[in-house]
Amino acid sequence: MTDSPDVSARRVTRADVARFAGVSTAVVSYVLNNGPRPVAEDTRRRVLEAVQMLGYRPNASARALNLGTTSQICLIAPGVSNPFFAWLTDRVEAEARARGLSVVIVTSADESIVEAVSRVSHQSIDAVMISNEVPATDLAALGRSGIPTILLNQPADVVGMRSVNVDRYRGARFAVEHLVGHGHQSIGYIGPVGPQETRWRGWHDSLESFRLPEGPSIEAVYSREAGYRAAHELTALSDQPSALFVASDELATGVMLGLHEGGVRVPEDIALVSFDGTQETRFSIPPITSVTQPVDEMVRHAFDLLTTEATSEVIRLVPELVLRSSCGCPPRPSQ
């Protein structure tokens, strides 16, 4: 009646189960996989019993080898300490689980994306989702890996590459339009700067459409630190903007502290809108108005694309501006 098998014993295989149940190995497979051939109810029971008794656990590697599929996908991301990627990662894991897949995570904060991809290509993985921003030059190497790949949260459309992302340009415009709509005439920007940067461009073009002067634009990479320093730069400026569009929540966290230390109050002295819409924005002091990414939807689409024939399909979703206190507009009570 001992149900915990000897630990030191050779691992139980399908052959052991077959022997114990008095059937062939094929039947064991039929039972365990519910097919592809039918099995008599009685036999099935015997097999299941043997499995129990022996404490048999199938060997996933053998199965993968045979089937040519591992039921594992890989998520490449800069890391999960950034709350947006944490959010994304949690959603990817949940969705994968719902579809019977598991997720291998690969962080590529300090190494090139090519190396990350190459590392992944040495594992047997059914598909890869890349949520890093991939430099154009690395794209070719990426495609050559041979593994079905889908770009997640990647701003640029890439030829021949499936991609699910959010229209950051429009998101940025939403933010600026909202601020302008509430009377702001001088709107600054903190984040990656340049014509390649969709959020910067959205901010820039939007101001142009409104024939407003371009507020100060301070370059910052995606980190709390960078936001913090940028805010200090900003408060040192002679002409302060009345509002600020910050390219990510993570940045915004740092910006808020920097402004606070500089004696600049949000939203009284400066209105602030950020981009991402993670949990942090809800519990920041004050809570931050943020262009919120439809992460659930994005992830669902990504998985759907995986089971799709089309080799090149781009899905672009529209983010939504969620109002909280940081922009000075009366936010809904609890958001």
Add this chain to the structure above:
Amino acid sequence: MTDSPDVSARRVTRADVARFAGVSTAVVSYVLNNGPRPVAEDTRRRVLEAVQMLGYRPNASARALNLGTTSQICLIAPGVSNPFFAWLTDRVEAEARARGLSVVIVTSADESIVEAVSRVSHQSIDAVMISNEVPATDLAALGRSGIPTILLNQPADVVGMRSVNVDRYRGARFAVEHLVGHGHQSIGYIGPVGPQETRWRGWHDSLESFRLPEGPSIEAVYSREAGYRAAHELTALSDQPSALFVASDELATGVMLGLHEGGVRVPEDIALVSFDGTQETRFSIPPITSVTQPVDEMVRHAFDLLTTEATSEVIRLVPELVLRSSCGCPPRPSQ
């Protein structure tokens, strides 16, 4: 000179490489694995060239089947949206990568840990690290999975189970001692409550040692929401404590907002110390004094334990109180 192989072609195997290079499959293995037999420099070059030409990528499943090892470990955690687990996950991934392993993540926020473990046990995984708090009843099932397991960040010591964690009890005492040392006589607690809860006990016992009355203790699960609500409960109390020990950073984030809304200033009206020491504490407003976990060290020990003979070894590290503004003591300039 076309180096991108036909996509629709059957995947190239080691046999193809061998044929192309005019050697046996064994030699290909010897080259690719740098052993176990020596290979003539010239032959090696030919093989490597063939690999290049054919775009050969080894099949990890086959390798795993043969070797009985996958070079994958699994990290079970409640999820990465909690900044502490995000931190932990990033460190685990980095350390794994440094050791040539990859990590599959399994989130078990909404399912029982037993199910998570069972799911993991159907994958071929070399080892599992569990950073959830595992109910005692589930421990047996866990051990029976047969996969080398190590408890990460688990407060309780478990017989026959390797474990790396932090002395939360002492950590909590550090927090309270610090607050008492700075004149606080009424110190409250927010977090999981009860004699099982090491942080609660640390707070409780510490007050007892100082012969101080027990401040208000408000139960809260680990979420920003819960912290937020707890803070509102606290501000509604007739006798406010002058200081607060909060069981986690994530909770603290919510608490800070709740206090803010209740018109209670930190640290002027109430000093606050939390537990974990994630990035968020540095960029909170004000920055939060926190009992900081030695995550790097913890993770390194965990991996070391994996390659260790000892089946039951417990490593308990000591956290460190990192001073910031939230407790009202003059913090070092930039921490």
Add this chain to the structure above:
DNA sequence: CTGAAAGCGCTAACAC
């Protein structure tokens, strides 16, 4: 409804 057997792609004895 059940069984025998041929691989899946790789590693590493073991021969030469």
Add this chain to the structure above:
DNA sequence: GTGTTAGCGCTTTCAG
């Protein structure tokens, strides 16, 4: 220094 070959544990076709 190189080649032959027997598996690793599983799935599934093809015969019964």
